[in-house]
Amino acid sequence: MRKRTVGTGILVACAVGLLVYLAFNVRLAPIPNAVAALKTVGMTCGSCAGKIEKALKPMKGVAGVEVDVKGGWVLVGYDTNSANPETFAGAVRKAGFQSWLMEQMSLADFRRVTGRDFGAKVVRSGGCGTGGCDSGGCGNAI
Structure with a gap:
């Protein structure tokens, strides 16, 4: 009987430890209420x-x-409430591209201008097509 109590205690302690770990290390995605448009070159x-x-x-x-x-x-x-759009262009510049903030808009304005919800259509090039990637990476990579 005592072994069962000790085993249960260890199991509970492990479960609590896991919950504490997840509480501090799992990042919940923020919910967007605005969109920033960055003009980016390179x-x-x-x-x-x-x-x-x-x-x-x-x-x-x-x-x-x-x-x-x-x-x-x-x-x-x-x-x-938790992001400053002026910092976005700086992060893109650090990644090796010229970038600046062109516009900030609410999700409703974005929907009105584009006719779609943010995230509904991700635009991404599938591969190289404009040159500059001769060595397997972009020509402007840092």
């Missing part, structure tokens, strides 16, 4: 889009990122 392929997404997605308050390589646009869905 993107040539899907690898560039991936680098930009990798630079922006971990930022506090960022809910989603859409990259239009051909058009030179990066759209960032974010929570206005």
